[in-house]
Amino acid sequence: MLTTELEKDLKWPSSIVVSEVGPRDGLQNEKTMFTVEQKISLIERSVEAGAKIIEIGSFVSPKAIPQMADTDEVARRMKRVDGVEYRVLVTNLRGLERAEAAGIKKAKLTVSASRAHSLSNLNRTPEEVLRGFAECAEYAATHGITLSGAISTAFGCSMEGKVPIEQVITAINGFREIGVKELSLSDTTGMAHPQQVYAYSARVKEQFPDITWNLHFHNTRGMGLANVMAGMMAGIGRYDACFAGLGGCPFAPGASGNIATEDLIHMCHEMGIDTGYDLDKMISIGKYVQEVLGKDTSSFVLKAGKSSDIVKVQNK
Template identity: 65%
Template structure:
């Protein structure tokens, strides 16, 4: 097999502090969350999703994000961002000193109507006040399109729906958009085709891919995205988390698994894999029990060979 168009370097955004921990039953302390974030940064992560500013009744695990952000020893060249849904959340971002926030909307019309009583396009339109406020206060907004590849209520989400939502986000001035496989229903052929097409439709957008490993296709989908020209990927320490819309779903793709694949393929990430393995073990210690990371079970190839010499 000939792999073409592979990048020489990729950028990884660590989403464990938000998308991972928000789905865990054990609620870590502020100090533990800060430790995990700072260790990820020390290992070389340059973009990290530190939490979300949403209704604490809906996501109680994220209720202390303000405290977490204020306690962090922030590194100047690292991007710290948080998820928001409305202007109230954006103002909380500003109050605690962050300058990057992410808005999210579902590409699935069925899912969006059921949860927001709005079409995806109408939901994005409701973000206009956030866009105006962010522009006036020096905050950068990115966008995430959840259920970009499949929905547990609707099935496969047509590309036309995905690009329609992306164009709505672009009209708000957002130039960084994530295609998120929230339910873990994507497959490599679909990922490749969607990524090629969306870059043709909106060539001035910086695209990120966000995969869950629900059906074991997470890293295969990353590889398909790479071949389509994408070089930015979300990942999660220890592969924690899951999806409330996909019963039995496993977590996000594990950051250490992605790091290992890239190292074996000689793709630069700028992140220290050995430090990340230690971080992954710490995550499991704090949460109790093993998670979905393959590398935390098997170790690196180099370590295996060294042990047998």
């Protein structure tokens, strides 16, 4: 195979970490209510397929997100596997207390980089939200809970437009002040593009080398996997994804959901990048989700199949 000078310069990672966020970020946006048993099945099957980090749900107001009202029961009843990180989203101290009561030792806090988005949803500025997390940090430290953080609308906001990197850095500094050293830049509205992702990722990775970085993309405008590749080029090695490509943002009209786990795994495996996942098992999970929902989803691999399967058919 001919290798160009450009290809020699591109250093793709040998492996990446893919966090499965379907049980939380995927299911919370669906009208169909999954039972506790179905949620547990999705969690346990995802772990069996190779997930080492999985977001099992959120401890938030059941009035705000009724799909997550049974996260306590899911956490108590699911089988836990050594070496797997079971994570939940919380928004305040009460949520963190529920996580601790359910035996969960990893919780994620989230703040918007967009002032307009934060004020519209919480009637508080990002700085005020971050200050409110101080009591969560104190509680976590005394109860053996590790906190991570997510910066939503890190690339764009449906109210503000493009979000300047300076606003993202303000949020990063706020998390660092309370001792959070694992952060995700989240493309909540699906407005990020590869050039921007590369620039933002390279900037934060260089400026904050003490932070473990994660990227979270929605495929609203079809740029999700391209954004992953831009993140890889900038040296980011951790990505969120969702089985069957579920999810989306209520503030992004036409949002098609998160990048599909099976699509991301398929792309990586075609490129020789290890994910630790069994792709066939993830495809089976995605098809099961579609059956429960009674509809197709935005996953490309579930529609077209694996490239290797097409080759096998052609060679028969």
